[in-house]
Amino acid sequence: MHSTSRPSLPPRQLSTTNGDFDSSNTPEIRKSLGTYGLTPPAIESFEVQSQRCLRLLAMKTTPIEKFQYLVHLKATNCHLFYRLLSENIKELTPLIYTPTVGEACVRWHEIWTQPEGMYLSFSDRGNLRQILDNWPYKVDITVLTDGSRILGLGDLGVNGMGIPVGKLSLYTACAGIRPDATLPLTLDLGTNNQALREDPLYMGSRRGKVTAEEEKVFLDELMAALTDKWPNIVIQFEDFKNPFPALERYQNSYSMFNDDVQGTGAVIVGGFINAIKASGVPVKDHKAIFLGAGSAGTGVAKQIVEFFKKEGLTEEEARRKFWFVDSNGLVTEDRGDKLADHKVYFARNDNNGRQYQSLGRLIDYVQPTILMGLSTIGGAFNKDILQRMAKLNDRPIIFPLSNPSSKSECTFEEAVINTEGRCLFASGSPFPSMEWDDKLLTPGQGNNMYVFPGIGLGAILSQAVSITQDMIYASAESLSTSLNKQEVADGWLYPDIRRIREVSVVVTRGVIRAAQKNGVDRATELRNLDDAQLDAFIKERMYDPFSERENAGDEVNKLISGVNGHSISNGATSTNAHL
Numbered sequence: 001m002h003s004t005s006r007p008s009l010p011p012r013q014l015s016t017t018n019g020d021f022d023s024s025n026t027p028e029i030r031k032s033l034g035t036y037g038l039t040p041p042a043i044e045s046f047e048v049q050s051q052r053c054l055r056l057l058a059m060k061t062t063p064i065e066k067f068q069y070l071v072h073l074k075a076t077n078c079h080l081f082y083r084l085l086s087e088n089i090k091e092l093t094p095l096i097y098t099p100t101v102g103e104a105c106v107r108w109h110e111i112w113t114q115p116e117g118m119y120l121s122f123s124d125r126g127n128l129r130q131i132l133d134n135w136p137y138k139v140d141i142t143v144l145t146d147g148s149r150i151l152g153l154g155d156l157g158v159n160g161m162g163i164p165v166g167k168l169s170l171y172t173a174c175a176g177i178r179p180d181a182t183l184p185l186t187l188d189l190g191t192n193n194q195a196l197r198e199d200p201l202y203m204g205s206r207r208g209k210v211t212a213e214e215e216k217v218f219l220d221e222l223m224a225a226l227t228d229k230w231p232n233i234v235i236q237f238e239d240f241k242n243p244f245p246a247l248e249r250y251q252n253s254y255s256m257f258n259d260d261v262q263g264t265g266a267v268i269v270g271g272f273i274n275a276i277k278a279s280g281v282p283v284k285d286h287k288a289i290f291l292g293a294g295s296a297g298t299g300v301a302k303q304i305v306e307f308f309k310k311e312g313l314t315e316e317e318a319r320r321k322f323w324f325v326d327s328n329g330l331v332t333e334d335r336g337d338k339l340a341d342h343k344v345y346f347a348r349n350d351n352n353g354r355q356y357q358s359l360g361r362l363i364d365y366v367q368p369t370i371l372m373g374l375s376t377i378g379g380a381f382n383k384d385i386l387q388r389m390a391k392l393n394d395r396p397i398i399f400p401l402s403n404p405s406s407k408s409e410c411t412f413e414e415a416v417i418n419t420e421g422r423c424l425f426a427s428g429s430p431f432p433s434m435e436w437d438d439k440l441l442t443p444g445q446g447n448n449m450y451v452f453p454g455i456g457l458g459a460i461l462s463q464a465v466s467i468t469q470d471m472i473y474a475s476a477e478s479l480s481t482s483l484n485k486q487e488v489a490d491g492w493l494y495p496d497i498r499r500i501r502e503v504s505v506v507v508t509r510g511v512i513r514a515a516q517k518n519g520v521d522r523a524t525e526l527r528n529l530d531d532a533q534l535d536a537f538i539k540e541r542m543y544d545p546f547s548e549r550e551n552a553g554d555e556v557n558k559l560i561s562g563v564n565g566h567s568i569s570n571g572a573t574s575t576n577a578h579l
């Protein structure tokens, strides 16, 4: 017989501000925590801790094992996890984010070991506000998904939780949002993934996806509940199969944005501005083929239209620069199927009744300068396609943006070889640098991770009542200006990811200024700061996992006495034992 009584939990087990057993804790901290004697005696520096963590990581042979180790580290010593991540951002991001997070989501029901966020089910409707009270921290930002389109891997239901968790880890690492102010949220609105539903280990409800109307009613309740519980909360929608209804419905009334439509649009414009400069071709002479006409593809093109307009094109001229291909071929007005609303704007009417036969034929017909991939079709930019682009252009712009790496339309190596090293390249997932013609070429990573941290932090600090198109566009423009002299000289399209914190300050400043211009900021006192003062203010507000260690004594004491209002004990009494 199983006992029905709840096992008693150790204090602070759910805390994200832990580090109680951190080997860098001084004897005084250990005493105040009651952990003196529970950790080995040495008081370790970060350098030593880091060596052990990296060795442990090296012992794991597969990416998913490394992912699991990092999940464990974050759960048991959050500040150390962020110290390690911030010092090794380039090496560790692929393990906590794309591509490894893709595999983790596919296998989430097999590898799940501990709670890292909240799950709200369709059957919870009517009670959402009450359930949010179970979250023990004050939240500044949430990333929420319904798991219906996780990267390019399709509908993964509640297995999609890896994405909000990974994105919010980047919020902390890249923009310094306190880990305990972030809420990963997964909506269990059913899944159409039959195999998952039939898998005994699957941890979501076993119903099919709710209808669009049911989703709307649920989301209305959720948005109201989130803002009632945390009035200044910023809400990021992520990886919805159809993100447009929610974006249209909430963007003017909540501090929310859709990362796949708007964040992706912004990050690609940021790199695109630099690619256009490097191509040597005037803006008016560019033409783009997009493989994939989903939320990300059309989101990117809409932001590029804004850029083209700023460069002097009319909206009509800008719109006509795009040729979209989806799973039914070239998106045209006369194709015979009913186009989804978001495709209509870009549908061609100048195809003279001709239909799409192949991507190669379309390239010959359009003669594009730009090839974008947001199709989820790994390898779609094959040798023939890349060579056609190289024949047409001195510096073809090739952006295979689908994630994870297995879905990338081509690799960096394929693009370099088939364009003789001449391509201007960015991909959604990371690829290694390579030698070409005695030069080291480094690929750009056109991933929304360069902008969403700054969009979120900008919205939080300005206390924006809504996130406007100008704020999104400002993130793109700011990103494009954030490269240093060396990066510009080396022809990079995006700054070095190792400088992401500096970049996030620039992006955050741009977002705050746009919020002020649009009058959506509630923190109006920031209007009085000049740019240097605003940068200093932003930096000061950023969580620094290194100073947490120095402040640990104060922090711990505050937590124990509950001064900061966080409930941390899971109901168990902290005895606060002293030696």
Ligand SMILES: NC(=O)C1=CN([C@@H]2O[C@H](COP(=O)(O)OP(=O)(O)OC[C@H]3O[C@@H](n4cnc5c(N)ncnc54)[C@H](O)[C@@H]3O)[C@@H](O)[C@H]2O)C=CC1
Pocket (backbone or CB within 6 Å): 149, 150, 151, 152, 153, 241, 259, 260, 264, 267, 291, 292, 293, 294, 295, 296, 297, 325, 326, 327, 328, 373, 374, 375, 376, 377, 401, 402, 403, 404, 407, 427, 428, 429, 446, 447, 448, 449
């Ligand atoms: N680099 C980045 O920062 C981002 C990358 N993405 C990636 O973009 C991809 C697409 O995302 P969404 O647009 O949200 O998905 P979606 O499902 O809305 O769109 C996918 C599009 O690809 C088209 N497609 C599918 N098979 C095709 C084929 N054989 N030939 C041509 N087109 C085909 C579909 O018809 C649809 O238009 C995903 O892999 C996602 O990971 C998404 C957001 C950000």
Ligand SMILES: CC(=O)C(=O)O
Pocket (backbone or CB within 6 Å): 098, 150, 151, 152, 239, 259, 260, 402, 403, 428, 447, 448
């Ligand atoms: C990067 C991202 O948001 C995606 O692939 O969906």
Ligand SMILES: [Mg+2]
Pocket (backbone or CB within 6 Å): 151, 238, 239, 259, 260
């Ligand atoms: Mg996404």
